[in-house]
Amino acid sequence: MGLLGLLSKLFHKSGSSAKSDTGAVKMVESKRKEEKSVADKITVGHVHMSGCTGCLVSLADNYGGLLTILDRYADLVYGLTLADVRHIPKMDVALVEGSCCINDKCSVDEIKETREKAAVVVAVGGCACYGNITRFCRGGQQNQPQHESFLPIGDLIKVDVYIPGCAPTPQMIRNVCVMAYLLLKGNAEQKALATSYLKPLMDLAAKGTEACFCNLMTEVINQGLCMGCGSCAAACPVRAITHEYGKPQGQRDLCIKCGACYAQCPRSFYSFDVVNNYEAILGAINGALQ
Numbered sequence: 001m002g003l004l005g006l007l008s009k010l011f012h013k014s015g016s017s018a019k020s021d022t023g024a025v026k027m028v029e030s031k032r033k034e035e036k037s038v039a040d041k042i043t044v045g046h047v048h049m050s051g052c053t054g055c056l057v058s059l060a061d062n063y064g065g066l067l068t069i070l071d072r073y074a075d076l077v078y079g080l081t082l083a084d085v086r087h088i089p090k091m092d093v094a095l096v097e098g099s100c101c102i103n104d105k106c107s108v109d110e111i112k113e114t115r116e117k118a119a120v121v122v123a124v125g126g127c128a129c130y131g132n133i134t135r136f137c138r139g140g141q142q143n144q145p146q147h148e149s150f151l152p153i154g155d156l157i158k159v160d161v162y163i164p165g166c167a168p169t170p171q172m173i174r175n176v177c178v179m180a181y182l183l184l185k186g187n188a189e190q191k192a193l194a195t196s197y198l199k200p201l202m203d204l205a206a207k208g209t210e211a212c213f214c215n216l217m218t219e220v221i222n223q224g225l226c227m228g229c230g231s232c233a234a235a236c237p238v239r240a241i242t243h244e245y246g247k248p249q250g251q252r253d254l255c256i257k258c259g260a261c262y263a264q265c266p267r268s269f270y271s272f273d274v275v276n277n278y279e280a281i282l283g284a285i286n287g288a289l290q
């Protein structure tokens, strides 16, 4: 079954809202339902593999927006830093940060269990998507000298959605959370917008776990598609891209393979669906967070 089919099944299964015992709680719940045109929350977990924790910092940098998401749209059911839960529970969406150390059986088991328990697996950030800086680890670190081989999670499990970047912007993580909610719980129009928004990120996940400046070179610049906008250079966290005569030049020995340049390039993978629905998508996200 495809991801959209699975999500649709999940949506129908989780259509009923929790009943509360007290009148006061019922009043609060019904008031909440009046305030928004969507039903109950989705369950979300944060699975922390190997990385620098910058993606979690970026998630937290949503400040009030994060509190709104946790208040109205998502129950955090797993997260080493934010939830006191020892075992990975079943959940709608797993936000996985970091790559997986294949020398560590616990890490390999954890990512496989995440895949079994989560309906949707989202790779958050360059390490989870492409390996990023962890590809360059050589082991020898005290007190885990045996840790030396790190793979992007897509090399071990099927991943549904990619959010590239080192780290991805707070807005990008927030938008994916809101869109995942609207896809699972929204009305028909909201589900269509969420599908438009998430489809390119699903396509990116299906594309593979390799990314570097070479992707821009072969798929955009060499194809005559580059318009010299500079988005790739602005996105590169290690300043590996400069602009010469209006075209990007990559210093490949600096590239940490985070995929941010390719993800931010408007000529790489974004679909006309996103461009044509841009105002409506923005309206749906802003409306959900008001």
Ligand code: SF4
Pocket: 211, 212, 213, 235, 236, 237, 238, 239, 240, 241, 250, 254, 255, 256, 257, 258, 259, 260, 261, 262
């Ligand atoms: S060129 Fe920069 S942005 Fe692009 S993959 Fe390499 S490090 Fe990331």
Ligand code: SF4
Pocket: 216, 220, 221, 225, 226, 227, 228, 229, 230, 231, 232, 233, 247, 248, 264, 265, 266, 267, 268
């Ligand atoms: S982001 Fe894409 S279109 Fe813009 S300068 Fe870079 S390669 Fe060219």
